[in-house]
Amino acid sequence: MDHFQYQEKHLFAEECDVAELAAQYGTPLYIYSRATLERHWHAFDSAVAEHPHLICYAVKANSNLAVLNLLARMGSGFDIVSGGELARVIAAGGDPAKVVFSGVGKTPAEMKMALELGIYCFNVESLAELEILNDVAAGLGTIAPVSLRINPDVDAGTHPYISTGLKENKFGIAMDDAEAAYTRAMELPYLEVKGADCHIGSQLTEIRPFLDAMDRMLALIDRLAERGIKISHLDVGGGLGVPYDQETPPQPFEYAAALLERIGERDLKLIFEPGRAIAANAGIFVTEVLFLKENAGKNFAIVDGAMNDLIRPSLYSAWQQIVPVRQHSREPKVYDVVGPVCETGDFLGKERELTIRAGDLLAVRSSGAYGFAMSSNYNTRPRAAEIMVDGAQHYVVRERENLQQLWQGESLLP
Ligand SMILES: Cc1ncc(COP(=O)(O)O)c(C=O)c1O
Numbered sequence: 001m002d003h004f005q006y007q008e009k010h011l012f013a014e015e016c017d018v019a020e021l022a023a024q025y026g027t028p029l030y031i032y033s034r035a036t037l038e039r040h041w042h043a044f045d046s047a048v049a050e051h052p053h054l055i056c057y058a059v060k061a062n063s064n065l066a067v068l069n070l071l072a073r074m075g076s077g078f079d080i081v082s083g084g085e086l087a088r089v090i091a092a093g094g095d096p097a098k099v100v101f102s103g104v105g106k107t108p109a110e111m112k113m114a115l116e117l118g119i120y121c122f123n124v125e126s127l128a129e130l131e132i133l134n135d136v137a138a139g140l141g142t143i144a145p146v147s148l149r150i151n152p153d154v155d156a157g158t159h160p161y162i163s164t165g166l167k168e169n170k171f172g173i174a175m176d177d178a179e180a181a182y183t184r185a186m187e188l189p190y191l192e193v194k195g196a197d198c199h200i201g202s203q204l205t206e207i208r209p210f211l212d213a214m215d216r217m218l219a220l221i222d223r224l225a226e227r228g229i230k231i232s233h234l235d236v237g238g239g240l241g242v243p244y245d246q247e248t249p250p251q252p253f254e255y256a257a258a259l260l261e262r263i264g265e266r267d268l269k270l271i272f273e274p275g276r277a278i279a280a281n282a283g284i285f286v287t288e289v290l291f292l293k294e295n296a297g298k299n300f301a302i303v304d305g306a307m308n309d310l311i312r313p314s315l316y317s318a319w320q321q322i323v324p325v326r327q328h329s330r331e332p333k334v335y336d337v338v339g340p341v342c343e344t345g346d347f348l349g350k351e352r353e354l355t356i357r358a359g360d361l362l363a364v365r366s367s368g369a370y371g372f373a374m375s376s377n378y379n380t381r382p383r384a385a386e387i388m389v390d391g392a393q394h395y396v397v398r399e400r401e402n403l404q405q406l407w408q409g410e411s412l413l414p
């Protein structure tokens with residue numbers, strides 16, 4: 001069920017009229033639906049209910065404390081990629097014992113912080129990282145739980161910037177080097193080998209690449225077992241795509257069923273790291289049309305939201321649906337929807353058929369993941385406010401930034 005629907009030509013977020021939220025909180029504005037976040041998380045959790053598992057929401061997709069807190073209350077674990085994300089998880093009431101730490105460049109200070117908090121596992125991405133982690137754990141007199149992120153060399157069939165499982169990518173340890181890396185990890189006294197991990201890319205809309213990766217990972221796990229190296233969990237990463245347009249990605253239950261069938265009798269806990277699949281379609285980005293203008297026969301709708309607020313269209317040429325907050329019956333025109341930032345690449349959508357006037361509101365759909373989380377202050381633009389709706393209730397979960405905050409910490413020369 002879609003929690004962003006029209007009621008008599010007015011767009012609603014659950015039971016809240018989006019235009020009223022925009023009037024109250026201003027634009028640009030992110031609006032998240034609690035019911036959608038909960039439903040998406042449950043879709044993963046219930047898909048593997050009968051099997052030992054941990055759902056570790058990928059914090060990078062949307063790291064607002066209220067989002068993390070909501071998921072923590074449901075029992076979610078978290079996939080983090082920095083000490084900052086770990087601190088957010090703790091601030092939001094998350095359980096460090098359900099945290100997996102991914103990322104190619106963990107610093108010794110971040111490793112120390114994670115060890116002291118007692119995280120579930122480190123997803124180690126290189127031999128060099130294994131050695132440093134062992135040293136950091138030794139310094140603390142503790143044992144670091146590790147899983148090795150293996151690059152299964154499969155083509156995820158997604159945008160090259162968000163494809164991570166090919167051997168030429170920077171991520172993970174090459175499959176050819178995996179056994180040697182496990183052998184080394186077993187030798188290091190302050191490491192405990194627990195798992196195997198892969199993450200082949202984001203916004204995957206086919207099941208095939210996941211299954212190819214799974215087959216390769218299971219074959220590795222079997223080879224390791226023959227050498228006496230027992231792997232107790234398999235972390236399959238995130239990456240399940242969402243419908244932005246006409247895509248029909250697999251549902252979590254289909255994906256999980258295919259994985260469980262392949263796992264068969266093996267004694268392996270399954271870890272998922274979904275980000276986009278939980279958050280993307282739980283959020284919209286609302287922006288006001290400032291002006292309409294025409295240049296050389298092309299129509300532009302200049303809106304108050306920009307690439308600093310929502311960078312996916314500019315960065316990946318990503319397509320996200322743009323809909324009016326109030327539907328009108330006048331003749332539509334075709335517009336490029338562009339922001340005020342001084343970059344030709346500053347657009348939210350191109351060639352969109354819209355019926356709009358200055359002052360109207362537009363909603364960019366599927367903005368709950370990699371929206372606010374990737375926002376910046378470019379052009380000295382304060383970042384948008386974030387609102388969570390829960391039925392007819394609405395809560396400010398991040399206040400709009402004010403100008404003074406933008407130069408906090410800066411100083412004039414003496
Ligand atoms: C290691 C890792 N896990 C999980 C995710 C979350 O991916 P997605 O948002 O596609 O589910 C990412 C981002 O692609 C990632 O790099």
Ligand SMILES: N[C@@H](CCCC[NH3+])C(=O)O
Nearest residue numbers: 060162202203312369370
């Ligand atoms: N930020 C990307 C996805 C990258 C995922 C992070 N590993 C997006 O908006 O699609």
